Amino acid sequence: MDSSTVRAKHKEFLFPCVANYYEEPIVLTQGLGCCVLDADGREYLDFFGGILTLGVGHCHPDVVSAIQDQAGRLEHTSTLYPTEEIVRVAERLARMTPGKLKKSFFTTSGTEADETAIILAKIFTGSQEIIALRHSYAGRSHMAISITGHAPWRPLPTQVAGIKHARSPYCYRCPFDLKYPDCGLRCATDIEELIRTETTGKPAAFIAEPIQGVGGFITPPKEYFEVAVGIVRKYGGVFICDEVQTGFGRTGDHWCGIQHWGVEPEIMTFAKSIANGFPVGATIATDEVANSFTGLSLSTFGGNPISMAATEATLDVMEREDVRVRSAERGRQLRGHLDAFKEKYPFIGDVRGKGLMQGIELVEDRATKEPAPKKTAKLLEAAKKHRLLIGKGGLYGNVIRIAPSMLVSRSEIEDGARRLDMALSEVN
Numbered sequence: 062m063d064s065s066t067v068r069a070k071h072k073e074f075l076f077p078c079v080a081n082y083y084e085e086p087i088v089l090t091q092g093l094g095c096c097v098l099d100a101d102g103r104e105y106l107d108f109f110g111g112i113l114t115l116g117v118g119h120c121h122p123d124v125v126s127a128i129q130d131q132a133g134r135l136e137h138t139s140t141l142y143p144t145e146e147i148v149r150v151a152e153r154l155a156r157m158t159p160g161k162l163k164k165s166f167f168t169t170s171g172t173e174a175d176e177t178a179i180i181l182a183k184i185f186t187g188s189q190e191i192i193a194l195r196h197s198y199a200g201r202s203h204m205a206i207s208i209t210g211h212a213p214w215r216p217l218p219t220q221v222a223g224i225k226h227a228r229s230p231y232c233y234r235c236p237f238d239l240k241y242p243d244c245g246l247r248c249a250t251d252i253e254e255l256i257r258t259e260t261t262g263k264p265a266a267f268i269a270e271p272i273q274g275v276g277g278f279i280t281p282p283k284e285y286f287e288v289a290v291g292i293v294r295k296y297g298g299v300f301i302c303d304e305v306q307t308g309f310g311r312t313g314d315h316w317c318g319i320q321h322w323g324v325e326p327e328i329m330t331f332a333k334s335i336a337n338g339f340p341v342g343a344t345i346a347t348d349e350v351a352n353s354f355t356g357l358s359l360s361t362f363g364g365n366p367i368s369m370a371a372t373e374a375t376l377d378v379m380e381r382e383d384v385r386v387r388s389a390e391r392g393r394q395l396r397g398h399l400d401a402f403k404e405k406y407p408f409i410g411d412v413r414g415k416g417l418m419q420g421i422e423l424v425e426d427r428a429t430k431e432p433a434p435k436k437t438a439k440l441l442e443a444a445k446k447h448r449l450l451i452g453k454g455g456l457y458g459n460v461i462r463i464a465p466s467m468l469v470s471r472s473e474i475e476d477g478a479r480r481l482d483m484a485l486s487e488v489n
């Protein structure tokens with residue numbers, strides 16, 4: 062099938078909500094490391110990695126052979142039978158996650174991982190209300206879209222009840238029009254008033270991403286989580302940390318993004334890079350919290366032996382290559398370029414992120430900070446022309462998201478930065 066046939070059939074046979082990037086979407090056919098090929102034989106440098114999913118790059122040979130090997134041995138059992146594959150991964154997660162997180166429940170997506178976390182928090186606390194954040198993203202189930210703090214991702218007018226949205230720690234566009242650190246962390250302290258005025262005073266949980274991914278890599282100030290989580294715990298709630306984008310070294314120096322903020326969650330969720338593109342979601346909780354979930358619950362495909370083999374192989378590579386260190390080093394290199402671009406291009410309003418999770422927010426005018434979604438779309442097209450794949454995000458569609466494989470080389474970062482510079486100069 063040629064690429065135009067694929068595009069035409071996509072339009073004809075898929076829901077229109079399955080939106081693609083670019084005026085003429087790219088039909089990918091092959092990938093290796095940071096490189097992908099399209100159906101027209103063009104090669105691209107992939108600096109988005111399937112929405113931060115290809116943590117160790119396309120078709121890593123260890124992951125590929127683990128999947129092939131497992132598929133020939135045992136494909137499926139359901140969770141009615143314990144397998145060596147599932148317990149090995151669960152034990153590994155308990156080791157790699159901070160604090161007392163210990164017991165896991167496996168599913169097949171980030172949506173289900175968050176859904177499981179919310180159900181668990183409600184069971185454990187006996188409370189029902191959830192504090193979420195504006196600009197957050199939690200997935201596509203009815204509950205997840207209700208948690209999500211973006212109108213475009215909330216297609217239904219009615220939401221799951223009992224979810225209250227606190228202000229995002231979005232310093233560049235402070236919801237209180239204050240400046241850090243003089244703001245006194247108002248976005249965090251306001252959660253107390255939210256609980257006292259909009260809930261019964263007994264929230265079940267606060268769910269938040271360490272860095273808001275779909276929101277445009279919004280990176281909270283360093284004291285944020287200690288203050289926000291402290292308030293929620295004071296009122297009896299637990300902290301669900303959504304590490305779907307930030308997990309497994311992505312933010313550099315640590316396995317989990319939240320470790321930069323020094324707070325230990327009671328529940329944590331993973332998906333995306335946990336199995337390098339294989340559909341795996343995981344919810345991990347402390348012994349005490351997990352043990353409260355005694356009713357029955359199963360996921361037919363959750364913890365599938367092939368998924369677990371893919372997870373184990375991915376985590377093996379991540380540990381062997383220590384992607385925490387790589388992400389920090391290559392992230393510093395990338396950030397150096399992005400900060401220099403900010404000096405050069407007046408339409409870059411903000412550069413933010415950690416490790417290999419870096420975003421640039423585009424504005425029409427630095428003084429007014431008017432979002433520049435058209436420029437952002439143009440930049441995406443220009444980068445495509447220079448054979449560089451990058452991502453887009455933010456409530457206003459004006460944030461470029463960059464997150465290559467954590468095995469990206471020094472020279473690939475230089476190459477990507479050079480291509481991005483050319484694309485930026487065309488938008489200027």
Ligand SMILES: Cc1ncc(COP(=O)(O)O)c(C=O)c1O
Binds near residue numbers: 170173175198275
């Ligand atoms: C932070 C976060 N949580 C949850 C999800 C939902 O994950 P999935 O698309 O695997 O259901 C996403 C997806 O982008 C995400 O970014």
